Amino acid sequence: MSNNTIVIVAGEASGDILGAGLMRALLKQQPGLNFEGIGGPQMMALGFTSLVPIERLSVMGLVEVLGRLPELLLLRRRLIKRYILQPPLAMIGIDAPDFNLALETQLKAHNIPTVHYVSPSVWAWREERVFTVGKACHRVLALLPFELPYYQRHQIPATFVGHPLADVIPGNLTQQQAKKELQLNDHQVLAILPGSRAMEVKQLGEDFLAAASLLQTKNPQLQLVLAAANWQRKKQLDTLLRAYPDLEVTLAVGQSHSVLAAADAVLVASGTAALEALLFEKPMLVCYRLSPISYSLFRRKLKVPFVSLPNLLAGQKVVEELLQEQVQPQPIAKHLTQLLFDPLVAQKQRGQLANIHQQLSCGADIAAAQAVIEVIAEQGAGVSQRHRI
Structure with a gap:
């Protein structure tokens, strides 16, 4: 050395x-x-x-x-x-x-x-x-x-x-450019980011896809983009997608920023991806699930009312959080329907996220x-x- x-x-x-x-x-x-x-x-x-x-x-x-x-x-x-x-x-x-x-x-x-x-x-x-x-x-x-x-x-x-990401996101990437890169049309886009770790995808992936299926069945023009952090996660997600042969979804590998830029709303695992969604100022629903034993140990020590960075940084609930047994397809679909189809709800959240972004840059x-x-x-x-x- x-x-x-x-x-x-x-x-x-x-x-x-x-x-x-x-x-x-x-x-x-x-x-x-x-x-x-x-x-x-x-x-x-x-x-x-x-x-x-x-x-x-x-x-x-x-x-x-x-x-x-x-x-x-x-x-x-x-x-x-x-x-x-x-x-x-x-x-x-x-x-x-x-x-x-x-x-x-x-x-x-x-x-x-x-x-x-x-x-x-x-x-x-x-x-x-x-x-x-x-x-x-x-x-x-x-x-x-x-x-x-x-x-x-x-x-x-x-x-x-x-935060370094606050200095570079969103950069020059517009929603239209991102949609073109991902070969999407002008209809609404739901970005799905189930996490970069194998355990996160295992804990959240099935419920995320089930909720996406509910949304697309009710709104056939809704475009779904599923972000795989790497090729290992793509393989894992491909396996989960076999249970949804009728689901129309774009699977993007290593393109999380393009996926977020293209989105109208985001379904995301708590963690860095939620911060990135914040910096793109995208309305989001945050979910997380640990094993029951891990969560029991974690909850006993938890001293704050939130787990997601958008809420912690704001000091109040800006985005909805679903944890553990709350992570179910129906509640997920319900919250995302508001973010996608209620302009007042989406715009309010975007404004709050923009304020947080400025603090971190x-x-x-x-x-x-x-x-x-x-x-x-x-x-x-x-x-x-x-x-x-």
């Missing part, structure tokens, strides 16, 4: 997006930097060396992770050993707190500057994790403005950088890169001179 290497460990597709933006911003200031760790295709396109596929960290739920625990623990031990023996310029953990915080803690103890990018949801449950975060890293980079007070209250260094990639550079400079006493930017 060269002595100008920055390690990044990203946990899933959204982390790959954040990591790529951060890399671009850092490379503008220091073109000779090298990057390695765990990342996805967007990071790798910029020269990132991923030691294992990013999918190995994409595990959802408190129970679901148990089957993968030995593999994850072994991987983390390998990374700790590698970077203690060959200290990098800095280590940045992007999301994946259950994996990254322990890794950051070990590296920080060996005087390696560490940054945690994307605050864990201390505002939703387990606020005591702020102390774990503070022990693990020299700086937290928060995407959401309401996260800072939780760290300030405990004197833990944190910086609000905004802060030049996040540049702000995050500057914070990383500051941390490296601040921790310079523990890093040899050749390691400094």
